Amino acid sequence: MSEATVADTRRLNSKPQDLTDAYGPPSNFLEIDVYDPQTIGVGRNRFTTYEVRMKTNLPIFKLKESCVRRRYSDFEWLKNELERDSKIVVPPLPGKALKRQLPFRGDEGIFEESFIEERRSGLEQFINRIAGHPLAQNERCLHMFLQDESIDRNYIPGKV
Amino acid sequence: MSFFGFGQTAEIDIVLSDAETRKKAEHKTEDGKKDKYFLFYDGETVSGKVNVTLKTPGKRLEHNGIKIEFVGQIELYYDRGNHHEFVSLVKDLARPGELSQSQTFDFEFTHVEKPYESYTGQNVKLRYFLRATISRRLNDISKEMDIVVQTLCTYPEVNSSIKMEVGIEDCLHIEFEYNKSKYHLRDVIVGKIYFLLVRIKIKHMEIDIIKRETTGTGPSVYHENDTIAKYEIMDGAPVRGESIPIRLFLAGYELTPTMRDINKKFSVRYYLNLVLIDEEERRYFKQQEITLWRKGDIVRSMSQQATIATQRYEGSNSASAQAKEESN
Numbered sequence: 001m002s003e004a005t006v007a008d009t010r011r012l013n014s015k016p017q018d019l020t021d022a023y024g025p026p027s028n029f030l031e032i033d034v035y036d037p038q039t040i041g042v043g044r045n046r047f048t049t050y051e052v053r054m055k056t057n058l059p060i061f062k063l064k065e066s067c068v069r070r071r072y073s074d075f076e077w078l079k080n081e082l083e084r085d086s087k088i089v090v091p092p093l094p095g096k097a098l099k100r101q102l103p104f105r106g107d108e109g110i111f112e113e114s115f116i117e118e119r120r121s122g123l124e125q126f127i128n129r130i131a132g133h134p135l136a137q138n139e140r141c142l143h144m145f146l147q148d149e150s151i152d153r154n155y156i157p158g159k160v
Numbered sequence: 161m162s163f164f165g166f167g168q169t170a171e172i173d174i175v176l177s178d179a180e181t182r183k184k185a186e187h188k189t190e191d192g193k194k195d196k197y198f199l200f201y202d203g204e205t206v207s208g209k210v211n212v213t214l215k216t217p218g219k220r221l222e223h224n225g226i227k228i229e230f231v232g233q234i235e236l237y238y239d240r241g242n243h244h245e246f247v248s249l250v251k252d253l254a255r256p257g258e259l260s261q262s263q264t265f266d267f268e269f270t271h272v273e274k275p276y277e278s279y280t281g282q283n284v285k286l287r288y289f290l291r292a293t294i295s296r297r298l299n300d301i302s303k304e305m306d307i308v309v310q311t312l313c314t315y316p317e318v319n320s321s322i323k324m325e326v327g328i329e330d331c332l333h334i335e336f337e338y339n340k341s342k343y344h345l346r347d348v349i350v351g352k353i354y355f356l357l358v359r360i361k362i363k364h365m366e367i368d369i370i371k372r373e374t375t376g377t378g379p380s381v382y383h384e385n386d387t388i389a390k391y392e393i394m395d396g397a398p399v400r401g402e403s404i405p406i407r408l409f410l411a412g413y414e415l416t417p418t419m420r421d422i423n424k425k426f427s428v429r430y431y432l433n434l435v436l437i438d439e440e441e442r443r444y445f446k447q448q449e450i451t452l453w454r455k456g457d458i459v460r461s462m463s464q465q466a467t468i469a470t471q472r473y474e475g476s477n478s479a480s481a482q483a484k485e486e487s488n
Contacts, residue, residue, distance in 0.1 A: 007347060011352070012337060012339060015401070015403070017401035018400075021399055021400045026358070027357065027359050027400065028359050028361050030361070128440075129440045132360065132361060132438065132439070133440070134332075134360065137331075
């Protein structure tokens with residue numbers, strides 16, 4: 001009985017890579033920034049909005065570049081829509097900070113600069129994690145959040 | 161009379177006739193320790209001596225018979241009371257009577273069938289052992305000696321490669337290839353992953369070996385998965401057209417041969433799990449079963465086994481005469 005004493009460990013043959021694929025832009029380009037917090041309104045009717053700017057080359061997104069303004073409750077809306085309609089585990093949002101909304105605080109509460117920065121960073125992490133998820137990319141609510149001027153809360157939920 | 165330690169008792173010792181020459185193999189016990197046991201193959205004769213040593217010199221040992229058994233059994237941990245014996249041979253060494261002095265008995269189990277490999281797992285154990293018993297009215301004296309059995313195979317005639325295209329629509333398409341579907345325990349898995357479409361941000365890729373032990377039948381089937389190995393094959397983000405090689409040496413891992421539906425009681429199967437992890441720690445994976453088999457170390461042991469197998473079929477006379485000669 002003849003057997004090879006050393007196993008053949010040579011690589012399997014593969015096609016040489018196309019140079020435009022090797023050196024061209026990658027097909028997975030997706031960048032979302034959450035920045036420029038602006039507090040709008042006066043007194044007890046104040047709220048903070050953030051700019052959500054997106055750049056991508058993924059074909060599933062209609063616009064390759066978009067820029068919209070969103071507030072914290074819009075992010076909450078998106079999280080609820082995804083939790084209800086998709087099977088994915090939605091990452092957590094930065095806190096609601098209810099304590100900061102109570103009166104008689106020594107500081108600016110939810111309009112305190114350091115708090116806004118903390119929240120901005122958390123929202124940026126949240127949206128980047130969600131937007132890259134292949135299943136979330138199928139949901140209409142995500143596209144509306146990222147690329148429509150304003151969110152229509154009476155929209156018909158569904159897949160893209 | 162034997163009660164309260166006033167009676168006679170004895171010690172039993174089992175010694176194999178080829179204890180000097182027979183190889184030993186390492187085998188993990190239920191609590192994880194590694195021990196060495198005598199190694200046997202299917203069809204080999206199990207022979208030796210049973211030494212009965214009387215503890216108190218001068219006193220007689222009354223007994224209801226002395227015998228030795230060769231047993232192959234499957235034990236399910238959740239059902240310890242029931243042992244499923246698939247091999248059970250008995251040789252009577254002495255009829256009921258009494259021993260006035262220490263004595264040695266010869267035994268031989270000729271060309272014993274050992275159809276399955278010894279296995280100690282998470283929920284099931286398959287073992288072979290010799291058990292010598294002195295039957296007595298109140299309590300028996302017995303001694304067990306475990307042996308290890310390995311099943312050997314030759315190179316399979318058909319051993320096609322595994323090649324498949326998988327992915328998530330519009331997101332990730334890959335083609336994976338492994339050079340064989342059946343690997344021996346010291347083999348090398350040679351393969352490649354070819355990227356056809358990459359629209360997610362991949363951070364790294366690894367290949368895992370998963371062992372799945374299945375016990376029970378019908379509605380009470382239980383799978384126990386164990387990741388035996390994790391081997392990173394790529395670090396960084398690939399693009400379309402890139403080919404990542406795989407070279408995974410199996411000899412370094414604790415593997416057993418694939419065992420399918422052993423005596424209808426359990427299975428042990430192995431899977432290669434290809435895992436891609438993206439920048440947000442999301443995991444994308446594809447599992448593929450492979451067959452593992454045990455290759456004989458020396459060519460001689462394979463032909464020895466073949467000789468014994470043909471002897472078993474050809475007839476008993478010439479074979480048992482030859483075996484008696486060998487044991488003397």
